[in-house]
Amino acid sequence: MWRRKPARETPQEAAATAARPAAPPATALTIDAMGRKCPIPIIMLADQINAVGLGAVVAVLADDPAAFTDIPAWCRLKSHEHVASYELPQGGWSIHVRRNY
Amino acid sequence: MAALDVGWADPARLYGSARRARLLLDQARAEVAEILGARPDELSFTPSGTQAVHLGVLGALAGRKRAGRHLVASAVEHSSVLHAAGVHERDGGTVETVGVERTGRVSPADFAAAVAQPGTAVACLQTANHEVGTLQPIAEAAEACRAAGVPLFVDAAQSAGRLPIPPGWSILAASAHKWGGPAGVGVLAIRKGVRWRSPYPEDERESRRVPGFENVPAVVAAAAALRARVAEAATESARLSALIERIRHEVPRLVPDVEVIGDPVERLPHLVTFSCLYVEGEALLTELDKAGFAVSSGSSCTASTLRPSHVLEAMGVLTHGNVRVSLPRGVSAEDVDRFLTVLPDIVRRIRQSLGVH
Numbered sequence: 001m002w003r004r005k006p007a008r009e010t011p012q013e014a015a016a017t018a019a020r021p022a023a024p025p026a027t028a029l030t031i032d033a034m035g036r037k038c039p040i041p042i043i044m045l046a047d048q049i050n051a052v053g054l055g056a057v058v059a060v061l062a063d064d065p066a067a068f069t070d071i072p073a074w075c076r077l078k079s080h081e082h083v084a085s086y087e088l089p090q091g092g093w094s095i096h097v098r099r100n101y
Numbered sequence: 102m103a104a105l106d107v108g109w110a111d112p113a114r115l116y117g118s119a120r121r122a123r124l125l126l127d128q129a130r131a132e133v134a135e136i137l138g139a140r141p142d143e144l145s146f147t148p149s150g151t152q153a154v155h156l157g158v159l160g161a162l163a164g165r166k167r168a169g170r171h172l173v174a175s176a177v178e179h180s181s182v183l184h185a186a187g188v189h190e191r192d193g194g195t196v197e198t199v200g201v202e203r204t205g206r207v208s209p210a211d212f213a214a215a216v217a218q219p220g221t222a223v224a225c226l227q228t229a230n231h232e233v234g235t236l237q238p239i240a241e242a243a244e245a246c247r248a249a250g251v252p253l254f255v256d257a258a259q260s261a262g263r264l265p266i267p268p269g270w271s272i273l274a275a276s277a278h279k280w281g282g283p284a285g286v287g288v289l290a291i292r293k294g295v296r297w298r299s300p301y302p303e304d305e306r307e308s309r310r311v312p313g314f315e316n317v318p319a320v321v322a323a324a325a326a327l328r329a330r331v332a333e334a335a336t337e338s339a340r341l342s343a344l345i346e347r348i349r350h351e352v353p354r355l356v357p358d359v360e361v362i363g364d365p366v367e368r369l370p371h372l373v374t375f376s377c378l379y380v381e382g383e384a385l386l387t388e389l390d391k392a393g394f395a396v397s398s399g400s401s402c403t404a405s406t407l408r409p410s411h412v413l414e415a416m417g418v419l420t421h422g423n424v425r426v427s428l429p430r431g432v433s434a435e436d437v438d439r440f441l442t443v444l445p446d447i448v449r450r451i452r453q454s455l456g457v458h
Contacts, residue, residue, distance in 0.1 A: 037402060038409075038421040039379050043457055046379070066401045066409045066420050073419040074378065077360060 024086040024094045028056035034092060038066035042074050049080065049099050056099055057083055063092030071095045108317035113305060122317045129317075129324035136331055137257070137273065138266050139290040145307035146286060146320050150258045150276020151181040153287035156300065156311065157254050157272045158185035161223040162194065164296035165252065169220035170194040175207040175227065175237065176415035179256055182225050183411070194222075198415075204364040205235035205416045212238075213245035221251050228267065229259040232399050232412040232425060233363035234372035236260075243269025252295050259369060261288075262330040263338055271295045277323035280330045281430060285316055286323040330430075341428045342370035344437045348426060349373055355445045360419050371428045374399070376413075377448050379457040380422030388447040389424070394440055397425040422448075 029052050033041035041062040049058055060071060068085060075082040075097055083096040108125045110118035127141070134144040147153040162172060172189055174182055176198040186196045199215050201207050207226065216224045226242045229235065239255060246253040252271035260266070262280030266273065272295060277286035289310060291297050297310075304312045345368075353359045358378035377385065382400025389396050397403075399410030400423040409420035426440070452458075 037381075038400075039381060039455070042421070043379050043455055046457075064401070065407075069409060069414050069417065069420050073360070073417060077358070077378065077419070 024059065024084075024096065027059040027096060028052040030059045030061065030094075033060055033062040033064075033067065035063065037064050038070055041067045042070055045071065045074070045097065046078075049097065052099055054099055054101065058097050058099065060095045060097065061088070061092060062095060063088075067095065068093055071097065108321055110317075112315055112317055125321050126315055126317050129320045132324045133288060133327055134290070136327055137261060137275065137288065137290060138268065139273065140293065142308065143292060144288060144290045145310040146315060146323075147289050147307075147311045148285055148287065148313065148316070150274060150279065150287040152311075153274035153276070153289040154179065154181040154256055154258075155185050157274045157289050157291075158182060158223065158225060159188065159300035160291075160297045160310075161252055161254055161272050161295070162189055163298040163300055165222035169222040171218065171220045172196045172223050172225070173199060173212070173215045173218075173221055173251075174225040175199050175201060175212070177201050177205055177207070177230050177232075177412045178225055178227055179231050179258065180411075182227075182254075182256055186225075195220075201415050203416055203418065204367075205230050205233045205362070205412065206364060206367070207237055207242075209238045209241035209245070212242050213248075216242075216245050216251050217249045221249065223254055224251050225254045225256065227256040227259065228261075228264070229369045230363070230412060231259050232410055233374045233416070234259075234369035235364040236264075236367045236369070239267040240269055243267070246271070259372075262327050263334055263370060272297065277319075277326065280323075280327050282323035282326035283319045286319050333430075337430060338370040341430075341432070344428055344432070344434060345371065345373045345426075347437060348441070349375075351441050352444065355441060356448050362413070362416065362418050362423075372425065374423065374425045376400075376419035377422035377424070378419065379455060380448055380451050381455070382421055382423050384451045384454075385422060385424055385447065388451065389443075392443045392447065394426075394443075397427070399423045399425065 031044050033044050045060050072082040080100045081098040083098050086094045108122050110122040112123035112126045131141045134141045190196050199212050224246050226237050243253050254272045255270035256274050258276040258279050261275040271292050273290040275288040278284045303309045349361050361375045382398040383402040386398050399413045400421050401407050401409040413420040
């Protein structure tokens with residue numbers, strides 16, 4: 001099949017959504033949700049995001065394809081910032097979220 | 102039932118009962134064509150809506166082979182369109198899917214830009230989305246296709262019988278069971294002058310467009326159902342649309358952390374989709390089923406592929422905890438009230454079981 005085009009977004013959103021192959025930068029907290037199906041990765045993120053300081057970044061490691069769409073959607077609904085999603089060499093993504101409040 | 106008695110014979114033969122079957126078939130064709138805004142000789146019946154889509158898309162591509170091998174389609178088309186596109190791609194053709202806005206609507210400017218690319222053979226756009234109900238800008242897309250000299254394939258399965266078919270299509274597909282007709286009847290209409298070549302081996306049936314013995318009794322029933330649906334559409338669509346509006350308004354009020362999806366105004370009258378944060382779609386479906394509500398979901402845990410719906414993905418909306426409510430004809434306001442009564446508690450219990458407070 002062909003590559004899916006994401007929904008129309010602002011340039012910042014589009015830059016964040018496109019999975020990047022480069023090594024992800026360090027984050028304040030890493031949540032390992034590998035092998036967990038949605039909504040579990042999002043529940044783990046919602047539970048733990050307040051463990052980091054305001055403006056700090058949390059990385060969620062997940063390989064459920066739903067997480068790739070749903071974590072940015074959660075950020076939009078909850079007014080946190082989806083920074084970027086990085087493809088992991090072993091499969092799945094490291095999805096970076098900045099705590100806004 | 103009456104159609105089974107008089108319409109059983111082969112409409113391609115010349116004996117009396119066969120001639121009667123031919124008459125019934127052509128009468129049904131004339132009725133359906135008039136309602137869908139086609140000429141009778143432009144319209145063929147197929148064994149399903151899916152096959153009408155496959156024949157429509159692949160036949161249009163075959164007819165335009167010399168113009169190009171590039172196919173343009175919105176990212177939220179029905180899987181039957183995307184599967185036909187997949188066949189075209191495996192056959193050496195190219196496919197471009199045009200992304201959609203958050204509401205699921207394709208941007209007319211993006212669609213026009215994609216269609217205008219040299220080598221574009223065919224463009225595909227649905228009248229309305231099957232999962233979120235959002236109406237697509239068919240008139241603008243048709244104008245862009247006309248300007249570029251590209252035929253527009255329109256999948257009208259979701260809206261035929263409920264809303265008027267927008268003008269401007271080159272090839273149209275629809276499905277009788279979506280308008281309350283029997284399973285096993287699809288409609289394929291090809292505008293006069295549009296180049297189309299059957300991707301299948303041909304026979305003499307349905308103007309050489311659809312091979313195989315026509316199911317005359319089912320076609321007659323499909324035409325009767327379409328007539329009945331259109332006759333009540335003005336009042337029933339308005340009634341269903343008001344009930345959908347009630348669900349769209351009440352669900353986020355009654356259930357915390359819900360995203361109602363799709364265009365709130367430019368939408369089908371009978372369909373609404375929403376996603377509940379921190380809820381598993383499969384559990385939600387099971388609980389609603391126990392409560393007597395048969396709803397669908399685009400969540401990955403409810404799909405055989407374990408992937409979320411390509412429509413929700415393309416829209417960039419929440420895919421888990423997803424529920425699609427499609428109101429059947431004649432559903433009562435009390436049924437909707439009962440749905441709204443049981444939903445909040447079901448969602449609360451599922452969240453509790455996942456440790457969400």
